[in-house]
Amino acid sequence: MKTLLRFTLALLAMPLLLAGCLTTADDGTEMVIPKTKQNDYLSKTVSPQTYGFEVYPVQGGISYRGTCHLHARHMASANFIKGNIPVIDIRGSAARKKMDALLDVSSPSSWIEFATSQRFDADFMGWNDQVMPYRGVYNTGGVDAYAGRISQLRIKQLMIEDVPFYIRMATGSIGPLARGIEIPKVDAVIGWETLSQFEYIQFDLRNESVQFSSTIPYVPHEQLVMTQAMIVKLPNYGLAVRGAIYGESMPILLDFAGNYNFARGDKRVTSTKQVSIGDIAFRKVPTLMLPVHNSPPRAGRKMLEEYIVTICNKKGVVYFELHPED
Known part of the structure; x- marks a missing residue:
């Protein structure tokens, strides 16, 4: 509590x-x-x-x-x-x-x-x-x-x-x-x-x-790319990508500023069985309750830190890549 x-x-x-x-x-x-x-x-x-x-x-x-x-x-x-x-x-x-x-x-x-x-x-x-x-x-x-x-x-x-x-x-x-x-x-x-x-903007939380980059496009490292998630436009919200909770498709906000794993407003649970972003499936994700019931779910910093995340808004895609040392 x-x-x-x-x-x-x-x-x-x-x-x-x-x-x-x-x-x-x-x-x-x-x-x-x-x-x-x-x-x-x-x-x-x-x-x-x-x-x-x-x-x-x-x-x-x-x-x-x-x-x-x-x-x-x-x-x-x-x-x-x-x-x-x-x-x-x-x-x-x-x-x-x-x-x-x-x-x-x-x-x-x-x-x-x-x-x-x-x-x-x-x-x-x-x-x-x-x-x-x-x-x-x-x-x-x-x-x-x-x-x-x-x-x-x-x-x-x-x-x-x-x-x-x-x-x-x-x-x-x-x-x-x-x-x-x-x-x-x-x-x-x-x-x-x-x-x-x-x-593009690239977040490397581990490092x-x-x-x-203002205008020079990003070229992903093909051998390191785990998935690419399509950007979804949500009026009155920030960056969201196409995702799913246990197979149910829905936009998920990316929240590098939030010190948590996952948050949702539709259900009070301590863990979400499966969260998908693109082709990546996160399982048994520690989950906190959002204060507003109809707020879109959020992927926080602890969930995202495993990957190098590159946001290419003009291409409408976010790349999730492994770290080279992995």
């Missing part, structure tokens, strides 16, 4: 409607920005069209459609800051611009702590005196978040331009969006909206590293 509780708390960034407000921590680790000060920041906005984004109406206001821009033939590799947790060092266009960012392909959007957004000179996006609050179902810890944009991020020599984020209006923390990760401290989350733009 204690394990389930810890897991549920760590996964509060998943689609979950929660009511109530945030109580500021007594030790000052998180401070919510007063509403009057928030209004001052939000009074200065830039139109999304300036960055090539579109504006469209939604219930209660407006939102944006669009994402970052990459430079052709840029590649980079980065080591995780601690262990096999996919948090990496990301820089900006000046020495003061640096953050520790969680790579979370299961999150549809990207998020950033307020002070970090200011260090990166983020703009809030707005149009015709309207701002763009986050209206989705992900739990932000009771803190408002608004759409913004950062001009440039750098992973080594790889540059990402005009990156959209939701700026969480508190300092010192991004709350449950950090997925329960305390060390290293997570300043921002790079979600699927941005990560999906790469030609605690990740590789990026």
Whole structure:
């Protein structure tokens, strides 16, 4: 029961409607920005069209459609800051611009702590005196978040331009969006909206590293490929692939940020008899219960770490390869 509780708390960034407000921590680790000060920041906005984004109406206001821009033939590799947790060092266009960012392909959007957004000179996006609050179902810890944009991020020599984020209006923390990760401290989350733009991203959890390619295609090692899983588009979710639970076909979210094996919302069990991703069958998989009944099942970091996982979104496929030393 204690394990389930810890897991549920760590996964509060998943689609979950929660009511109530945030109580500021007594030790000052998180401070919510007063509403009057928030209004001052939000009074200065830039139109999304300036960055090539579109504006469209939604219930209660407006939102944006669009994402970052990459430079052709840029590649980079980065080591995780601690262990096999996919948090990496990301820089900006000046020495003061640096953050520790969680790579979370299961999150549809990207998020950033307020002070970090200011260090990166983020703009809030707005149009015709309207701002763009986050209206989705992900739990932000009771803190408002608004759409913004950062001009440039750098992973080594790889540059990402005009990156959209939701700026969480508190300092010192991004709350449950950090997925329960305390060390290293997570300043921002790079979600699927941005990560999906790469030609490929390769996670090597065993060797605690990740590789990026903006436009150069990935050539898999035929002798090492165990399977390739087709990417499935799920509105309002991150990266999902075609999979199955005991022969029943369904999309499965890949969650490198989650410290667990498998999670499902349809049934409370301690172990799932068989989970399939592509041609790989995982048997007797330790399983935890998702807090929302109709949430898609998730494959966590402990289930994925056996393989080198290469995400080729533009080809619509994810490769699972053995490590060469195996």
